[in-house]
Amino acid sequence: MTDPTRLQNLGGIPVDAVRGQLVPWLPRQRWFAGKGRTIRGVEVVSAVEVVRGDPAMFHLVLAVEHEAAAGHPAAADHYQLLLGIRARRLERLDYATIGRLRGGPHDGTVLYDAAHDSELSRWVLERFAAAVPERPVETGPLVFHRYADRAPGTRLAGLVVGVEQSNTSIVFGDDVIMKLFRRLTPGVNPDLELTLALADVGSRRIPQPVAWFEAEFGGETTTLGLVQEYLRTGTDGWELAKTSVRDLYADQDLHGIGSADALRAHEVGGDFAGESFRLGVATAEVHADLARTLPTGIAREAQLTALAEQMGRRLDAATEVVAELAPYADRLREAYRDLARLGREDHPVPLQRIHGDFHLGQVMRTATRWVLIDFEGEPAQPLVERRAVHSPLRDVAAMLRSFDYAARHLLAERRAGGAGVPAPHLVRRAEEWAMRNRDAFCAGYAKAGSVDPRAEPVLLRAFETDKAVYEVVYESGNRPSWLPVPMSAIRRLADRAPAPH
């Protein structure tokens, strides 16, 4: 990529001026991973001028240097940015503004995130259209590959999807969706790796891949963006599950506490168990396809002991951050001791590539089937960990946690809204909903896969405990009013109450 020592300006604008605008803007972005840490400086480590004129667009890789902080050595994180430059402000793009230059020959020039400018972002589609499968095209260090025979249209308007998450996704027409990976780690992104592997074996459980682009970064070929079929009839599983739970609670509210008329989880119109079963089937099919096409392994005593120790360390670290965990920590550790014992009892555990960040927000129901998206793994984990083999029951346990979340989040919201501690009959209904859907998911998984997750209670409990501990830290940092959701699971798991499935 560009030699940064030679980089003086971007389209005539001094690089220092650009850096100055980026420093306050970056921490405000949803995808910025260094929130709360002090930025020591921002370097432009690569710049490719991809559209010249007004507007102009540069493909940038930024190195953000942070001050050292507890648990974080002073190190640089790298991010990808499509920098748009316009001589004059354009009102419709105000929300994407990085900053405006004042004084000098560039007075009034606007710097902005060009992912939001469909006039510019379609340039990427043009590169994909110029490539054909087996014959990528290059623009400087950027290499554009096409997977599908059919090229995406180049005149489609691009719209960034509303819910910005770890990355930025742009929908073009209602034809394709392109994900720009924001934080860059050298190497192939597992989202691309697993999507291509599944497409190669003909899986219909993923949005079909269309194209991707990459560049050398940190000495490795690194994925920058992935284009897939846009699931125009898709709704994400979290929204669907919430609708079912809302329907159940609305019925309870209508009939009043303890009313014999109040309907149960299997009686309300929005019963979700059929969908949960089908989602279990879809998950097992994806696991089976991953196992037959990518590396697999077996965990025996040493690996299970190491895994149990790793989970124990995560619990220690979490207890430091969230004091509410402390009273339960010793009892939670029993789940990890049982896991280590499983190894000593010679209980081999099959390992394979898995989704790695599985929850109801990572699955979409289309008019015809469940589809799994976002195989990136947990973005905060190192790439080597995300590309390693794991027990597929880790994904299963993560989805079971998600059913628990769907059941309880409304109670947390009501409580945060001033409704007080949830009434016991509502808590019972939430538990019943979670139990019913967790069980249906496991039944679907067992029907389509080789393993019934319910026959592996020790593994499931250890993975679920580990995930709930992670969630406690996540909620305390991001959505404190939702902390009661994973805390209720922590209490259940510490009491070794029968898992609701």
Ligand SMILES: Nc1ncnc2c1ncn2[C@@H]1O[C@H](COP(=O)(O)OP(=O)(O)O)[C@@H](O)[C@H]1O
């Ligand atoms: N192929 C697709 N078709 C339709 N919508 C999609 C598709 N892929 C992703 N989305 C939507 O975009 C959102 C973000 O996608 P995701 O892959 O989860 O990104 P991130 O890595 O930023 O979390 C999803 O929650 C979903 O609503």
Ligand SMILES: O=P(O)(O)O[C@H]1O[C@H](CO)[C@@H](O[C@H]2O[C@H](CO)[C@@H](O)[C@H](O)[C@H]2O)[C@H](O)[C@H]1O
């Ligand atoms: O943004 P990511 O998809 O990488 O995941 C993070 O955010 C998730 C929240 O959206 C969080 O998931 C937790 O909340 C979900 C409901 O919003 C629930 O379905 C999941 O089961 C629960 O873990 C995830 O933990 C976090 O890494």
